[in-house]
Amino acid sequence: MTVSSQEKDPVRSLWRQGLGVFAENRLALVGVGIFVLLAGLCFLGPLFYHTDQVHTDLTKVHLAPGAGHPLGTDGVGYDQLGRLMLGGQTSIIVGLAAGILATAVGTIWGAIAGFAGGWVDSAMMRVVDAMMSIPALFLFMLLAAIVTPSVSMLIIIIGAFAWLGPARLVRGEALTLRSREYVQAMRAMGGTGGRAVRRHIVPNAIGTVIVNATFQVADAILYVAYLSFLGLGVPPPAANWGGMLSDGLEATYSGYWWLLYPPGIAIILIVLAFNFIGDGLRDAFEVRLRRR
């Protein structure tokens, strides 16, 4: 038992213990695996598998999977595997960025409302309630009609709607944490409100926030898919899984199954992956499950 080991240990051992609990959850590991595979495919794949995703080639329209095109080609002659990679990049980037944006905004909003309480809380939460009462799809369509969709626009549009959930969640968490006995104990030592937030409330709410963030990311990927499905996504030649799914649906009647299943399966897999990771993180952040 030395002083120096106490200095270094806490962070490392905290993470290691957390990882241990996370690793106990098989599904969480599966989730990480799926995510790593898909992200690797989308971001590293194009380095090894070169395809032209800019110029259309009408001589190679609707080719079935086979030599040269493992997943076939689509209606304008793009290679479907290459397109899946490109589309995955957009979906993952938008999903992560919008999920993080929504979580950050929602956490700050909810935390302020929860700590402040009283009329500040009422006013801030009424804004949230009002926005929640507008159907998401309607809002998306309205915004997408006004602005030209681009990757950054998609992130902002989705983020602008998705922060409402985390805001409510964090507000509730802050309300209960504020009255915990350890916060009172700290106040009895002469501690300030700022310290209560920094040392006690945020660390205890962080588990909920991060778990929720993973679900937000999954949701955001789905939102991109909805928007593209409605034709409100990023315009071609850029691609995303939702848009590909939408195109593929039209092609099913012609029997071009390879345009439908790959993006559909990819969306299901990545959403599942994030949900599994979220479950695992929930356990990992629960200190009480740890034992040495």
Place this chain on the structure above:
Amino acid sequence: MEPLLELRDLDTDIAQRRGTVHALDGVSLRVMPGETLGIVGESGSGKTMTALSIMGLLPPGGQVSGGEIVFEGRDLRSLPADEVRRTRGVRMGMVFQDPLTSLNPTMRIGVQVAEPLRVHEKVGKAEARTRAVEILRRVGMPRPDKIVDNYPHELSGGMRQRVAIAMALVCSPKLLIADEPTTALDVTTQRQILELIDDLREEFSMAVILVTHDLGVIAGRADRVAVMYAGRVVETSATAALFRTPRHRYTEALLEALPEAADGERLYSIPGLPPDLSRPLTGCRFAERCRHVTDECRVTDIPLTGDAHQFACLHPVSPTDQIPSPVRVSSAPVVDAARVAGSPVLSVRNLVKNYASHGRGLRRDAGQVSAVADVSFEVAAGETFGLVGESGCGKSTLGRLAVGLERPSDGQIVLDGTDIGALSGRERRRMHREVQLMFQDSYAAMNPRMRVDSILAEPLEIQKAGDGAARRARINTLLDQVGLSRRVLERYPHEFSGGQLQRIGLARSLALQPRLIVGDEPVSALDVSIQAQVLNLMRDLQQELGLAYVFISHDLSVVDYMADRIGVMYLGKLVEVGPAREVVRAARHPYTQALIDAVPSINEVSRERIAIEGELPSALNPPTGCRFRTRCPLATSRCETEPPLAGDRHQVACHFPLRPESSAAAVQAGAVQ
């Protein structure tokens, strides 16, 4: 005579996340028809698991893995499931500890009480209601025909427990299992409920299994007692014999650890902790903590021996070797005149705290809850001031006011000569160095995500006391003072037992070297043996550091042991203040006397009792004049005017004190001689 219930070598396992806990190991017990068997033990001893095994209510993962449960001659484990369910539902009844959680908040009382009838006897709605009213009347419920239409939240704790008992009795069972039936209740209500169970036992000619951690409850009520430790029955005998001549060393130690046995002297505290039941154990399970342990104890499996008085101990207390009578002659009064004479650390003057009560609908201000009403007292340096009263009397609010967690509505709190109400923000922060709070539930009072080193460093960081090295040195000193090893620093609160947590909590309170510590029920959540450790520690530290304590508790025997002076609160008012021994042995206020009489004691002697009826009135619109007058047996019309707190050393706020101050002092002096 055939026993009503016989447990033979019962084993119960509970599968958990990591490993299996062997909660019961070879438990054998018998209950005769019409008798009360007390099962006593500390938390984790298996007493509740025994009850749940009998009722088939084990938690998820729990399973009776061996032995027999013979009820009315039939082994419940070999009967078909349907038959077992009927037997348990009709022939047995169970009452749980917390009447709030054991009743369904969305069901009306009548429907709830009659539910067993509807299930097992398939009676109609109208008849069920009639029977519910009938059984509620028999458990002493006032206006049962009205109560049947109420919801649980509309009743007080004591009333809810009566409903729970009514529910258990509605099918006229032959066996009632009461698992800590009064632990969540105040002493005066506890007494009413225990007496009710006693009366009902005779009326219904049923047997009762009374499961409790409280030896006092057992002493007054049970015919026979089984003492459990670490999943085994270690001693069983007739109640009187057990308390007069305990044979097992664990029972002996437990009785010595009771504060009421100490009478001012140091308590015997059992060292260490009970064993971990998820590991295989050999030999006597108490061996590690026993004063009389030999090598043989650790390796031999010791069965219960003896005839009427059975015990499982290789080195039992010899039956002639009487345990010293709990009422011992004390060497000297605890109050050290010289120590208490100094200037007061804390002086509370005419303190008032009201909370606004929110009404329904648009009427926002429905009135005020008077939590603390015009309370004044002083605490001298190095003194322990005990504050007792039932829940809702305002003692915790008073504690929170004293440490500055709440602001008084009126009156002053003077700490070391300065009125803390008049301090600026910065001075207020410094004020917190002088007075610290110790919580009942230290686990709740510690951030679960902080390690013990951060927890102990927090007060030092907040008050910016010293640099990193100085803080570490201070933390190490604190650990030494509360008797914990340095290893605890790297661990999280959930890894500790209640007693260890309370030590850490005490260390944290001491970090800033305060002059006063306000302990809000600091040992109420602990087992007797652990409680003794913490109480001894608190006393040692007081002598070492010259601390003053405000010791808040509902448990009179603990306060009596700890305090130099005692203040008794009732509904926001201080009704009696005086030297501890005088207040407890020669109370002047009728409420204090009623409180003392209600405390179950291991040496039940016939006393002149003042039993109070009814329950604490609402603090919203409290009674005028003397607030106790609505329940006081001595009240007259004069009590409608408020009695002042009068007297010299032993003050009382009563128009008709039970004895004059001089005689109270004389009674006390007589007791010492």
